[in-house]
Structure formats: structure tokens, C-alpha cells
Amino acid sequence: MVTNDELVHEKVLKAVMDYLQSISFNKTPPEISMHVHQIIKEVTKCDDPYQKAKGKNNALAKRLYPWAKSIINKADDKLLAAIKIAIAGNVIDFGASMRFDVEKTMMDALKTRFAINDYEKFKLALKKAEKILYLGDNAGEVVFDKLLLNQLANAGKEIVYAVKERPIINDATMEDAIVAEIDKMVKVIAVKGNAPGVILRLCPREFMDYYDSANMVIAKGQGNYESLSDEPIFFLLIVKCELVARDLGVKVGDIVLKRG
């Protein structure tokens, strides 16, 4: 996305291979990815290779938003529908950037059961919770998170929505939260660093205060699952790769609502 110069591609590949040789393969994917993308940024001298893609995905999601909202309004169980729409919004990335793909994924999700279904636990936790921390995932997807945030806010909860501080792959940053107008609904904070997930041991006290004081944490997407899978929090994701599918005991394409 940054350059067609094959010498630059070669430089990137060799620098990444040099890094990958030196590390433990027990690191989580987001932690490895953080360093790999740092290398890409340094070699290409581009701090945000996915900027265009993110803008496109935000625009697509905003066009689909009224349609998705009307579907939830018509649903018998609006919370469940909002969860499924928010999960399906996760397919807005580079493989599925067409309106049709996103609409279809959402309609399919509404008809499909969770491969792992902790919805009862989710409702119970929600009932008891006062403070909720919601860990966002990708640009574009954030727009659909609003529909779930609405359901949570209607239940009278105090919600904090977390995005990434620095650009990393297509993860949502403060800019995307503002484009989606999430900042007008709830408090938005930025997770320090530039991992495509949340690496707790790298998070400063400020973020940990939000994390620890929340009665309920909702984590969207694979990146957050990969970095936080051992935590007792709620994961909302559509399974995008064999490795995560194997770890969860489900199939690629499945939708999951799992309490860790």
C-alpha cells in the first residue's frame, strides 16, 4: 500500500525476518505484530500505511449505519441483535470492503448461533455492572459499535470506549472514534503504544485504572482476544484465522461471544 518499489519490499521482508529470528514464538500475535509494523513504518518512512483503507471503511460503515440501526430496532432481542451486528462489523477490513459483503455478513450473523455462547453470562454481568470498559477494534467497525453502545447506555451504564493511541494496521484511533461520533455518546480513551490488541503489561497506570475499576470489560475482535484471552472478560469476535479457530475449538467464520 505504501510503495511499488520492490527493493523497499525486499528491505522490509529482510528486516522483518531478522526480527522474527530473534524472538520467542510464545509471544502473542499482537505483540509480534506491533514490532513487525514498527519495522514496516521505519523502512517505508510511512507512519500510517492503512490511512486510506481506514477512511474508506469508515465511510462504508456510515452509509450502512441507518440500515443496521433499523434492523436492530425491529429485532425482538435488541441487545442480542446489536451484539451480532457489532461482531459482524468486524469483517470490514481488506478482504470484505464491499457493501454487499458487510450486509450479507450481518444478515448471516443475525440468523446464526454463536459458536461459543456466553450470552446469559453477558446479560447477568451487564445487569450487575455500573462501569463498562469497551475495547474497540477496527476503523469502520467502530461505527457499528455505536449500536451496541446505545443498548448499554440505555441500560444506564457508565461506559468508556478505548481506541488505539497510534496507528497500527487498521485499528481504530481517536480520529476514527470522532468520525464515528462515539465521543458524543461516551468517554473515549486511547490505549498507549501501538499493538493491534491490548498488552496489559505495557499499559500505563492510567489505562489500568479504567480496566481494573470496570465491572465488565467487552473486547472486540481477534487482536484483543489474542492479547487478552486469559482475562475474565467478554470477547466478541468473528473468527478470521485457523490459529484462533483452533484455540477456541470453533471454525473460521464462526461468531463468538465468550467470557474468558
Next chain:
Amino acid sequence: MVTNDELVHEKVLKAVMDYLQSISFNKTPPEISMHVHQIIKEVTKCDDPYQKAKGKNNALAKRLYPWAKSIINKADDKLLAAIKIAIAGNVIDFGASMRFDVEKTMMDALKTRFAINDYEKFKLALKKAEKILYLGDNAGEVVFDKLLLNQLANAGKEIVYAVKERPIINDATMEDAIVAEIDKMVKVIAVKGNAPGVILRLCPREFMDYYDSANMVIAKGQGNYESLSDEPIFFLLIVKCELVARDLGVKVGDIVLKRG
């Protein structure tokens, strides 16, 4: 295929990355692949990871052989049909190990035009040739090469068929040629070394004598195209990856009869 031990996988990956960092990306894929598979063999202590797969593919091809032979016998242009069957036989590898896939690819190939069509040049060269060198490609596929070798032998040509000396990926070795009973039809020689292609500057005089004295050289598959694309010889292949497709100006899945 050799082990489920993830520590061995990690060792292989890191050793391969170490090698790839040190090389020029201008090397041909077969030359890079030769070293990569040497590393795999050394780390896994297995000299022939694809042995089982090759045996399976030989067996599948032998079951399909009578059917393929009858199709050629019924064809108006038997030489053309034999060329197409021999090219389509190249799909016998790990993605397409079911009988159905191979049959379908062959029927499709018979109905499809070459994306690059040097059939007239092929016939002219064949007419003039006395000695033909035929560079084989994969196990299994070698069985279907017999049908084309038959056509060439019927035209009264002196044919030498080349396989690989040492196991490399699923490339045919002398063992596979014997299983296919090619040795009963024509002279079979082994290309020294263990590249999945023919790297002329690494070939000994003995092989080069066959290569240089042949009036016509027929090279099957992508590996031979990747290593010999600058040579004035005939390439018969089905295009399996974007890189080769781009180089040839055709699409993945296309069948090609090209004089280099």
C-alpha cells in the same frame, strides 16, 4: 508432514529466515527453494518429507491412466490432446489430490485454449527433431507424461526423459519413473542436485551433453519454467501462482504451451 513438534517448526522457520536474509531476491524460485528444502531436511532429519504424498499421487495417476489414454485415442488431434492431458496432470499435487479434481482439470483443459499457444511451432520443431529431451516435473504427473511420450515415440523420435536425482518437494525421481514404467519406453536420466527445476549452471557436463545435443527440449511445470524461462525451449504448464501469471501475462489456472 514430518512432525507435529512445534519447536521443530520454529527451528525450521528461523533457519529459513536466516537463509532468506542473506540472499539476493534475484535468484530464481527453484534455486531459493533448493536451499530452503535442504534446511528443512537437515533440521527435521528427514530426507524425503513428501514420500507418502508422492506415492499417493502415483497411485491416483495410475488409476486414471486408462481413462486418460482412451480420451486421447478418441481425439481428432491426438498430439494436442496428449499435450493437454500431460499439462493438466500437473495439478496432481497437494491441493488437488482427489480423482474428481484431476478428471475435471483434464476435461477442462481439453476444452480450453492455451493462454499462450505455440502449438504450430511445437509441431514444426517436432517434425525436424531427431533427439528430444523431456524434462519431467512431479510424481503422479509422470504417469500422464507417458501419453505424450507415446505420441512423440510414434513419430519415430529418440527421447530422453529427465527426473530429479534427489528428492525435492514432490518432484519425480527415478523411483517414480520406474513406478510409472517410463523406463520401459524411453531412456531415463537424473538431473544432478536437488532443485525443483533445472539450474543449468549447476548441471554437470553429462546432463549438458543431453541438453545441448537435443533438437527439441520440452520442459514441464512451473519449476522448470522458473529456472529455464530464458532458454529457447518448449514450456508446458498450468499456471499455479500470481508471480508466474504476471511474468507470462496470463491468469492463474491458464494452460500454456510456450516456446521460450
